[in-house]
Amino acid sequence: MNLSGPISGDIQRLKSLTSLNLCCSGFSSSLPKSISNLAALKTFDVSQNSLVGEFPWGFGRAGGLTELNASSNNFSGFLPEDLGNATMLETLDLRGNFFGGSFPKSFKNLQKLKFLGLSGNNFTGEIPAELGELSSLESMILGYNEFEGGIPMEFGNLTNLKYLDLAVGNLSGEIPADLGRLKLLETVFLYKNNFEGKIPAEIGAISSLKLLDLSDNELSGEIPAEIEELKNLQLLNVMCNQLSGPVPLGIGSLSQLSVLELWNNSFSGPLPSDLGKNAPLQWLDVSSNAFSGEIPSTLCNKGNLTKLILFNNAFTGPIPASLSTCLLLVRVRMQNNFLSGTIPVGLGKLGRLQRLELANNNLTGAIPDDLSSSTSLSFIDISRNRLHSSLPSTILSAPSLQTLMASNNELVGEIPDQFQDCPSLSVLDLSSNHFSGIIPASIASCEKLVSLNLRNNQLTGDIPKPIAMMPTLSILDLSNNSLTGGIPENFGMSPALETLNVSFNKLEGPVPKNGALRTINPSDLVGNAGLCGSVLPPCTRNSALASRHRNVHTRNIVAGWMIGISSVLAVGLALFSARTLYKRWYSNGSCFGDSFEVGKGEWPWRLMAFQRLGFASTDILACVKESNVIGMGATGVVYKAEISRSNTVVAVKKLWRPATDIETGSSDDLVGEVNLLGRLRHRNIVRLLGFLNNDTNLMIIYEFMPNGSLGETLHGKQAGRLLVDWVSRYNIAVGVAQGLSYLHHDCHPPVIHRDIKSNNILLDANLDARIADFGLARMMVRKNETVSMVAGSYGYIAPEYGYTLKVDEKIDIYSYGVVLLELLTGKRPLDPEFGESVDVVEWIRRKIRDNKSLEEALDPSVGNCKHVQEEMLLVLRIALICTAKLPKDRPSMRDVITMLGEAKPRRKSSSNNDPYAAAKKDQPVFSTSPVNGLL
Numbered sequence: 001m002n003l004s005g006p007i008s009g010d011i012q013r014l015k016s017l018t019s020l021n022l023c024c025s026g027f028s029s030s031l032p033k034s035i036s037n038l039a040a041l042k043t044f045d046v047s048q049n050s051l052v053g054e055f056p057w058g059f060g061r062a063g064g065l066t067e068l069n070a071s072s073n074n075f076s077g078f079l080p081e082d083l084g085n086a087t088m089l090e091t092l093d094l095r096g097n098f099f100g101g102s103f104p105k106s107f108k109n110l111q112k113l114k115f116l117g118l119s120g121n122n123f124t125g126e127i128p129a130e131l132g133e134l135s136s137l138e139s140m141i142l143g144y145n146e147f148e149g150g151i152p153m154e155f156g157n158l159t160n161l162k163y164l165d166l167a168v169g170n171l172s173g174e175i176p177a178d179l180g181r182l183k184l185l186e187t188v189f190l191y192k193n194n195f196e197g198k199i200p201a202e203i204g205a206i207s208s209l210k211l212l213d214l215s216d217n218e219l220s221g222e223i224p225a226e227i228e229e230l231k232n233l234q235l236l237n238v239m240c241n242q243l244s245g246p247v248p249l250g251i252g253s254l255s256q257l258s259v260l261e262l263w264n265n266s267f268s269g270p271l272p273s274d275l276g277k278n279a280p281l282q283w284l285d286v287s288s289n290a291f292s293g294e295i296p297s298t299l300c301n302k303g304n305l306t307k308l309i310l311f312n313n314a315f316t317g318p319i320p321a322s323l324s325t326c327l328l329l330v331r332v333r334m335q336n337n338f339l340s341g342t343i344p345v346g347l348g349k350l351g352r353l354q355r356l357e358l359a360n361n362n363l364t365g366a367i368p369d370d371l372s373s374s375t376s377l378s379f380i381d382i383s384r385n386r387l388h389s390s391l392p393s394t395i396l397s398a399p400s401l402q403t404l405m406a407s408n409n410e411l412v413g414e415i416p417d418q419f420q421d422c423p424s425l426s427v428l429d430l431s432s433n434h435f436s437g438i439i440p441a442s443i444a445s446c447e448k449l450v451s452l453n454l455r456n457n458q459l460t461g462d463i464p465k466p467i468a469m470m471p472t473l474s475i476l477d478l479s480n481n482s483l484t485g486g487i488p489e490n491f492g493m494s495p496a497l498e499t500l501n502v503s504f505n506k507l508e509g510p511v512p513k514n515g516a517l518r519t520i521n522p523s524d525l526v527g528n529a530g531l532c533g534s535v536l537p538p539c540t541r542n543s544a545l546a547s548r549h550r551n552v553h554t555r556n557i558v559a560g561w562m563i564g565i566s567s568v569l570a571v572g573l574a575l576f577s578a579r580t581l582y583k584r585w586y587s588n589g590s591c592f593g594d595s596f597e598v599g600k601g602e603w604p605w606r607l608m609a610f611q612r613l614g615f616a617s618t619d620i621l622a623c624v625k626e627s628n629v630i631g632m633g634a635t636g637v638v639y640k641a642e643i644s645r646s647n648t649v650v651a652v653k654k655l656w657r658p659a660t661d662i663e664t665g666s667s668d669d670l671v672g673e674v675n676l677l678g679r680l681r682h683r684n685i686v687r688l689l690g691f692l693n694n695d696t697n698l699m700i701i702y703e704f705m706p707n708g709s710l711g712e713t714l715h716g717k718q719a720g721r722l723l724v725d726w727v728s729r730y731n732i733a734v735g736v737a738q739g740l741s742y743l744h745h746d747c748h749p750p751v752i753h754r755d756i757k758s759n760n761i762l763l764d765a766n767l768d769a770r771i772a773d774f775g776l777a778r779m780m781v782r783k784n785e786t787v788s789m790v791a792g793s794y795g796y797i798a799p800e801y802g803y804t805l806k807v808d809e810k811i812d813i814y815s816y817g818v819v820l821l822e823l824l825t826g827k828r829p830l831d832p833e834f835g836e837s838v839d840v841v842e843w844i845r846r847k848i849r850d851n852k853s854l855e856e857a858l859d860p861s862v863g864n865c866k867h868v869q870e871e872m873l874l875v876l877r878i879a880l881i882c883t884a885k886l887p888k889d890r891p892s893m894r895d896v897i898t899m900l901g902e903a904k905p906r907r908k909s910s911s912n913n914d915p916y917a918a919a920k921k922d923q924p925v926f927s928t929s930p931v932n933g934l935l
Contacts, residue, residue, distance in 0.1 A: 795829030817882025
């Protein structure tokens with residue numbers, strides 16, 4: 001039945017109605033108040049609709065009401081106090097709404113209540129101790145709320161309780177030992193709270209316990225040995241805590257154990273040797289600990305194991321051969337251990353195995369041939385071992401294989417010419433081995449290949465021309481081999497190629513000047529004495545003749561000497577000339593394509609593309625007009641360019657160019673900087689698509705960001721429309737931090753942005769942050785180098801700049817701290833509210849000095865409840881560290897990311913722009929353990 005529309009108030013006329021079930025229809029109005037006049041009701045079910053408004057009072061008058069289910073709606077407000085008068089209630093299910101406040105005290109009167117479901121709401125305050133008086137209660141589900149305090153010790157009186165779910169409830173304190181008195185308890189879900197202290201040993205007395213999930217808390221100490229007494233235990237999940245010490249050996253003898261999750265703690269010692277021997281173990285994840293010893297051979301004795309995850313430990317010894325008979329295995333992840341011996345034969349015959357990760361161990365021997373016959377394996381990583389064999393001839397054409405990583409081994413022989421049927425292969429890394437022979441041309445038949453790395457082998461012969469036309473190949477690394485011949489001309493026409501490295505080979509001839517090769521970094525070509533042209537010094541007639549003469553057999557020895565001497569002299573002259581002409585040629589950009597149009601009185605425009613573009617310089621120039629201006633700043637004016645022929649929208653920034661730049665040649669330096677920045681690749685940095693320049697103007701082409709800048713979103717016309725919750729703002733803070741960390745730590749040399757501010761942080765369609773405007777950015781060539789130049793915008797500039805005029809990474813970190821304060825307070829860096837010459841940093845510090853409440857400084861539009869305020873204050877602390885007066889007291893961006901991870905909110909974003917927000921609201925209604933679906 002799929003009813004809709006409002007529920008009529010006339011329903012109250014059905015005085016004798018005992019059961020009303022309107023579940024799972026399309027009602028979206030409020031409930032009429034008169035509905036509570038149905039005093040004869042025994043069951044009332046309006047669950048899984050879209051009902052709104054407050055829940056009506058009066059149901060307490062229905063003296064015979066035994067079941068009330070209003071779950072999965074949009075009710076709000078407080079719960080009616082008179083619900084406690086419905087003393088015959090056995091089921092009260094209000095999960096998945098927007099109820100707030102605290103629980104009515106009258107609930108203690110519901111002495112016949114067996115099921116209480118209030119999860120997925122906005123309840124606050126402490127959980128009432130009076131709930132511990134509901135002696136008939138069998139199921140209590142209160143998770144996904146914003147409680148304060150801990151679990152009342154009175155819950156130890158609920159002796160009939162079988163199911164307890166308090167997950168994601170913002171609870172704190174210690175887990176009460178009184179829970180050990182609940183002998184009928186079968187399920188305990190306390191995950192994703194703030195519990196601390198030790199796991200109470202008394203839990204071992206709950207003899208009926210089947211599912212115990214204490215993950216994502218701050219528990220410490222060891223797993224109590226009393227856990228061994230839980231003979232019915234099927235699931236034990238304590239991942240993501242601060243637990244340590246050995247795992248009790250008796251856990252290996254739990255005959256019902258199906259799921260054991262211990263990852264991301266500090267456990268040590270060996271796993272129980274009989275783990276899985278007598279239990280139907282399905283999922284074992286002990287990754288990221290300090291376990292040692294050998295992997296138990298009994299893990300799959302019952303044949304149920306599907307996921308075996310052991311990475312980031314110190315396991316030694318062989319991989320158990322018994323795994324080859326474990327027919328249900330889906331994932332095997334053992335990377336980053338000290339495993340030795342060979343890869344067991346037979347893993348390739350496991351029909352469900354999808355992922356095999358054995359990297360960074362001490363494995364030796366051959367790659368088993370049966371991996372080639374696997375119909376299910378999609379990901380194989382055996383890199384950084386000591387494997388010594390040839391590559392199985394048909395492994396590259398395994399039907400489901402998407403990624404094969406076998407780098408840094410001792411593999412030998414030729415690369416198999418078996419690429420004719422590789423329907424799924426997208427990543428192939430065979431680098432740093434001893435492969436020899438030619439690169440098979442048949443590799444071009446892998447139409448989904450994105451990355452091919454054959455670096456650091458002993459490959460010879462020419463680069464196969466068909467590789468250039470592979471439709472998805474984006475990264476190709478052939479460096480450190482002995483390849484000969486030239487770079488195929490058609491590489492410039494490659495449809496997807498972005499990165500090409502052919503350095504340190506024996507290549508010769510001109511470098512193609514079109515496509516991706518127009519932007520190739522010279523370092524990706526070095527070590528090839530015979531290459532010339534494009535970004536290298538230009539090819540000359542003499543160098544071409546010299547190359548040709550090297551390949552001709554000389555008949556006359558005297559003529560040979562003459563030719564040799566002439567060639568040497570010619571090459572010397574050419575090199576001498578090249579040294580004087582190189583700088584002028586390179587900066588003039590003679591390899592760029594667009595020509596000078598006679599009669600227009602302008603210098604020619606040159607388009608430098610950092611990736612394949614669907615437009616030309618004329619398309620961009622046609623859009624640079626006043627009607628398309630979308631922004632203007634200190635470094636230039638920004639235009640929105642809509643290019644109809646390729647259905648593309650980009651942003652074009654025309655930089656202000658002082659006449660002194662043109663006269664002194666510093667404009668060419670700026671082109672060089674943009675050229676370097678165009679090679680930045682990170683999801684939180686606005687991607688430079690290319691630039692246009694001539695001798696008087698420079699225009700930079702960016703990807704277009706539809707949600708504008710963070711500054712506009714916080715302070716402009718967009719204010720209050722997009723960033724309506726703390727989680728959205730937190731995600732932006734993390735995105736900016738990740739982008740800056742990439743610039744500071746992953747770029748070589750590091751990049752200083754020097755003008756981090758909210759207006760230089762753009763938001764894409766998903767509100768993901770992208771750092772933009774590198775007009776003041778500079779490369780740091782040497783570690784600890786500083787740069788003297790104008791840096792930053794008023795309100796964001798670090799205090800030391802005023803007297804040193806020196807900048808390093810710490811100046812970006814200060815500016816980032818100011819952006820954090822903008823996100824937290826909703827205020828600009830300089831606000832009239834702060835007073836004259838006071839910025840937001842000093843404003844916050846004065847509040848601290850004056851012992852004023854910092855909660856008052858938080859933006860009330862997002863920090864409207866104590867739980868959220870506590871999360872925001874954690875980030876406020878990070879902002880204050882970032883804006884420390886002394887640069888040495890500021891953290892690195894890597895440290896900032898770590899601190900932000902510790903301050904992560906526990907609720908999902910509810911931004912207006914999220915089309916899935918309504919669906920996400922319903923997710924926590926029936927809260928279960930993340931791994932309970934395996935049971």
